[in-house]
Every structure is written in C-alpha cells, then in structure tokens.
Amino acid sequence: MEKKIINLGIFGFGCVGQGLYEVLSKTKGINARVRKICIKHPDKQRPIDSSYFTTDQHEILDDPSIDVVVELINDTEAAFQIVSTALRNGKAVVSASKRMIAENLRSLYDLQQLHRMPLLYEGACCASIPVIRNLEEYYDNDLLNGVEGICNGSTNYILSKIFEEHQDFSSALSRAQELGFAESDPSLDIEGFDPKFKICILLLHAFGTFVKPAEVMNFGISRLNDFDISFARQRGCTIKLIAKCRKQNGNVVTYVLPHLVPRSHLLSDVQNEYNGILVESTFAENQFFVGKGAGGTATGSAVLSDISALTYNYRYEYKKIGQSNPLSLTQNLQLKIYLRYTEAGQVDLEDFDSLSEKYESSENRYVVGLINLSRLREASWLKNPGVNILVMD
Ligand SMILES: NC(=O)c1ccc[n+]([C@@H]2O[C@H](COP(=O)([O-])OP(=O)(O)OC[C@H]3O[C@@H](n4cnc5c(N)ncnc54)[C@H](OP(=O)(O)O)[C@@H]3O)[C@@H](O)[C@H]2O)c1
Known part of the structure; x- marks a missing residue:
C-alpha cells in the first residue's frame, strides 16, 4: 500500500505533546513532519525552536497543507471544539483526550460518518497498549464476553508504592505527579473518573454500545486507610482499581471500583x-495485555502509531454499532463487597441482600456482604468520607 507524507498540526506541548515529539524525532521511516504546534501560554519556555509555536488555532485548523491534527491538550471543551472543527475542515485527527472522547462519543462518531474523516485515539485508553485496535479488528462481537482491568497508570503507581514499598498515599501521589502519570486534576485519577472515561470508550469498541460516563458508577482509592490495607494483606490480596464491562443476559454492565485482588491473579x-487489560471471549478464554499506561513517551508512541496508521488510510469502522442484538446498559449486578465504616448508623446495612461477615471495634467496623450495583450506586451513605468499599470477587 502506498504511504503518503503527513503534515502534522499539534495542539498541546505538555507531557504527551513533548513525548510525541521525542518519539517522532527518534523514529525512522515514518513519513510525518510537524508543521505547527498550538499551545496556550506563549511565554512558557519550550525545549524546541520557537518558530514551531502559535497560540492561534486557525494557523493549524485553516491551513490546507496540514492534513492531520493531533489533539493533546488538557482542556475538555476546547479539545472537543478543536477536534470537531478539524473533522469538519476535512482533516484526519488523532487525540489522546479520554474525557473529551468519552463525553462526546456519539457526536464524534456522527462527525466521522458525516465528514468521512478518521479520528483515532489509541493513546486515550491504556496509553501504550493497542487495545482499541484489537477490539475493533480482532474480536468478533459474538465471542467477546468482557473487558476489564487496570487502566489508570497513576492510581496503579500509588497502589503499587503502598503495597510493595509501604509508602503513604500522599507521597506516592506526589511522585506520580512529578513523573507525569497523573492528570492535571489528580482527583480524576484517584476518584476513578479517568478509568471510567476509558471503559466507556472500550465498551463502544467491544460491544457497540454508547454509554455516557454519567451512567457509570465510579469509586476510587482516595478513602483507602491503614485498616483497609491490613484487611487486604491479611487475606493475601493487593488492591487494584478495576474498570470493567461485561455482557450479562443480553445487556452490558460496567463500573469502576477498587477490588481486592489475590496475589495469584494476573492483575496483581x-x-x-503499567496497565493490564483482560479480554475474555468464549473460545479463546482470557487474553492479557500489559504495557505502560501513562507517561509522555508511552502515550506518544500510541499517538505515533495512530499517525502511522493514517498513512495507510486506517480508520475505526465501529463494526459492532447497529448489530442485530444491540446491548443496553444494565446496573443489575450482584457484587460481594467489603464495607468499612466507623460508627453504627453511618451506613444502611438494609441495602445489602445478605451479610457474611461483621466486625466491630472501638475505631473501625466492617461488613462483607452481597449488594446490587444499582443499590450501591444510589446509596447516600457512600458519600460519607468515613466509609470505604472494596469489591471481593
Ligand atoms: N500524561 C499522560 O500520561 C496521559 C496519558 C494518556 C492521555 N493523556 C491525555 O492527553 C492530554 C494531554 O495530557 P498532558 O499530560 O500532556 O497534559 P499537560 O502536560 O498538562 O499539557 C497540556 C498542554 O495543553 C496545552 N493547552 C491547554 N489548553 C489549550 C488550548 N486551548 N489550546 C492549545 N493548547 C492548549 C498546554 O499549553 P501550555 O504548554 O501553553 O500550557 C499544554 O501544552 C489530556 O487530555 C490527557 O488526559 C495523558
């Protein structure tokens, strides 16, 4: 197939933008060159020649010589406006902005169909792991049962430092921020929003269902305390923040919740x-993808792979949308959870279908029991900062 030369207009020159620039300049054989980089703050020191930079987005979006717009900024609204304008202007687009993509999946899909221009976003889901293209190309929908795993690099970094090196939460978070793994707003990571954006994107490519992030339950790791950590250790487990989507009785269920993970489990x-994604299909059973899930060059390499894919006219076909038996979102799933709290009356144990363990001391209480995801999602007691949950599979 004939390879064309691609002129790039890049938005954003932060962690990922600079990572892409580094990867691009060290990669031989890619027919792509950077024409312009649009940034926000003109007075910031930049490591490359100032002639590359502009703050005027029209210098990229209205330049007919630029055929691919690479959107790598940290402003969701501006990113959507840039990506949709680029598609309308007949430019192919590569983006890593998971929040912007997840919140606008339907509009972005429609824009791609209407303007017949591709939008690729492999770097948005698990940074360096090529999971979207695998879900698109390799897995036949009838055979796919579920996709789940760790898809947030900074929370996994924090949990690893807590469990493997006995560090405390806040110093592990600061280090994750220094290393460029955390989002500009770290609450997006530690409260589980970032993996929720990613699972909404993966779900569309796995099952062809559009799910809005607001419909998906997320609960993160910010409430984790020493009692929870000892509870996990005593049971031979670690804790991982897991995003999950799976087929269930003709529907699809999805959530992001912290899990107790036995040391023998692949995700442990x-x-x-690093991120790890388990894909479960009927006949091949489990397949496991592992790779760096955050960081400038790891994400930059996925962005470059998308740019390269455009040189042979690759686009997502979204084959599973419009299939004969569309899957709808359900919240009907029974979960076994550990619920830790401090005072009786702080939680409503009536919300549980059954309890199998109960513990009380002067400082901590916990129960283990079965609860429906729909109940858990609505539970007002879960808003109390003194309460924490962990899923026990
Ligand atoms: N960091 C990661 O590991 C990672 C991994 C996967 C995906 N992502 C996603 O990739 C995107 C970029 O992340 P990042 O970590 O590179 O962010 P970052 O380091 O905070 O950099 C953001 C960049 O966006 C520029 N910018 C912000 N608003 C702009 C606007 N309206 N027009 C033009 N430029 C604008 C900033 O300009 P100035 O330089 O002038 O401030 C900066 O260069 C985000 O959507 C993030 O979720 C990040």
Missing part, C-alpha cells in the same frame, strides 16, 4: 504505571 502483578 501489574505494577507502577
């Missing part, structure tokens, strides 16, 4: 900023 070995 995924450490630091």
Whole structure:
C-alpha cells in the first residue's frame, strides 16, 4: 500500500505533546513532519525552536497543507471544539483526550460518518497498549464476553508504592505527579473518573454500545486507610482499581471500583504505571495485555502509531454499532463487597441482600456482604468520607 507524507498540526506541548515529539524525532521511516504546534501560554519556555509555536488555532485548523491534527491538550471543551472543527475542515485527527472522547462519543462518531474523516485515539485508553485496535479488528462481537482491568497508570503507581514499598498515599501521589502519570486534576485519577472515561470508550469498541460516563458508577482509592490495607494483606490480596464491562443476559454492565485482588491473579502483578487489560471471549478464554499506561513517551508512541496508521488510510469502522442484538446498559449486578465504616448508623446495612461477615471495634467496623450495583450506586451513605468499599470477587 502506498504511504503518503503527513503534515502534522499539534495542539498541546505538555507531557504527551513533548513525548510525541521525542518519539517522532527518534523514529525512522515514518513519513510525518510537524508543521505547527498550538499551545496556550506563549511565554512558557519550550525545549524546541520557537518558530514551531502559535497560540492561534486557525494557523493549524485553516491551513490546507496540514492534513492531520493531533489533539493533546488538557482542556475538555476546547479539545472537543478543536477536534470537531478539524473533522469538519476535512482533516484526519488523532487525540489522546479520554474525557473529551468519552463525553462526546456519539457526536464524534456522527462527525466521522458525516465528514468521512478518521479520528483515532489509541493513546486515550491504556496509553501504550493497542487495545482499541484489537477490539475493533480482532474480536468478533459474538465471542467477546468482557473487558476489564487496570487502566489508570497513576492510581496503579500509588497502589503499587503502598503495597510493595509501604509508602503513604500522599507521597506516592506526589511522585506520580512529578513523573507525569497523573492528570492535571489528580482527583480524576484517584476518584476513578479517568478509568471510567476509558471503559466507556472500550465498551463502544467491544460491544457497540454508547454509554455516557454519567451512567457509570465510579469509586476510587482516595478513602483507602491503614485498616483497609491490613484487611487486604491479611487475606493475601493487593488492591487494584478495576474498570470493567461485561455482557450479562443480553445487556452490558460496567463500573469502576477498587477490588481486592489475590496475589495469584494476573492483575496483581501489574505494577507502577503499567496497565493490564483482560479480554475474555468464549473460545479463546482470557487474553492479557500489559504495557505502560501513562507517561509522555508511552502515550506518544500510541499517538505515533495512530499517525502511522493514517498513512495507510486506517480508520475505526465501529463494526459492532447497529448489530442485530444491540446491548443496553444494565446496573443489575450482584457484587460481594467489603464495607468499612466507623460508627453504627453511618451506613444502611438494609441495602445489602445478605451479610457474611461483621466486625466491630472501638475505631473501625466492617461488613462483607452481597449488594446490587444499582443499590450501591444510589446509596447516600457512600458519600460519607468515613466509609470505604472494596469489591471481593
Ligand atoms: N500524561 C499522560 O500520561 C496521559 C496519558 C494518556 C492521555 N493523556 C491525555 O492527553 C492530554 C494531554 O495530557 P498532558 O499530560 O500532556 O497534559 P499537560 O502536560 O498538562 O499539557 C497540556 C498542554 O495543553 C496545552 N493547552 C491547554 N489548553 C489549550 C488550548 N486551548 N489550546 C492549545 N493548547 C492548549 C498546554 O499549553 P501550555 O504548554 O501553553 O500550557 C499544554 O501544552 C489530556 O487530555 C490527557 O488526559 C495523558
């Protein structure tokens, strides 16, 4: 197939933008060159020649010589406006902005169909792991049962430092921020929003269902305390923040919740900023993808792979949308959870279908029991900062 030369207009020159620039300049054989980089703050010191930079987005979006717009900024609204304008202007787009993509999946899909221009976003889900293209190309929908795993590098880094090196939460978070793994707003990571954006994108490519992030339950790791950590250790487990989507009785269920993970489980070995995704299909059973899930060059390499894919006219076909038996979102799933709290009356144990363990001391209480995801999602007691949950599979 004939390879064309691609002129790039890049938005953003932060962690990922600079990572892409580094990867691009060290990669031989890619027919792509950077024409312009649009940034926000003109007075910031930049490591490359100032002639590359502009703050005027029209210098990229209205330049007919630029055929691919690479959107790598940290402003969701501006990113959507840039990506949709680029598609309308007949430019192919590569983006890593998971929040912007997840919140606008339907509009972005429609824009791609209407303007017949591709939008690729492999770097948005698990940074360096090529999971979207695998879900698109390799897995036949009838055979796919579920996709789940660790898809947030900074929380996995924090949990690894807590469990493997006995560090405390806040110093592990600061280090994750220094290393460029954390989002500009770290609450997006530690409260589980970032993996929720990613699972909404993966779900569309796995099952063809559009799910809005607001419909998906997320609960992160910010409430984790020493009692929870000892509870996990005593049971031979670690804790991982897991995003999950799976087929269930003709529907699809999805959530992001912290899980107790036995040391023998594949996901237990995924450490630091690495991500791990388990894909379960009927006949091949489990397949496991592991790779760096955050960081400038790891994400930059996925962005470069998308740019390269455009040189042979690759686009997502979204084959599973419009299939004969569309899957709808359900919240009907029974979960076994550990619920830790401090005072009786702080939680409503009536919300549980059954309890199998109960513990009380002067400082901590916990129960283990079965609860429906729909109940858990609505539970007002879960808003109390003195309460924490962990899923026990
Ligand atoms: N960091 C990661 O590991 C990672 C991994 C996967 C995906 N992502 C996603 O990739 C995107 C970029 O992340 P990042 O970590 O590189 O962010 P970052 O380091 O905070 O950099 C953001 C960049 O965006 C520029 N910018 C912000 N608003 C802009 C606007 N309206 N027009 C033009 N430029 C604008 C900033 O300009 P100035 O330089 O002038 O401030 C900066 O260069 C985010 O959507 C993030 O979720 C990040």
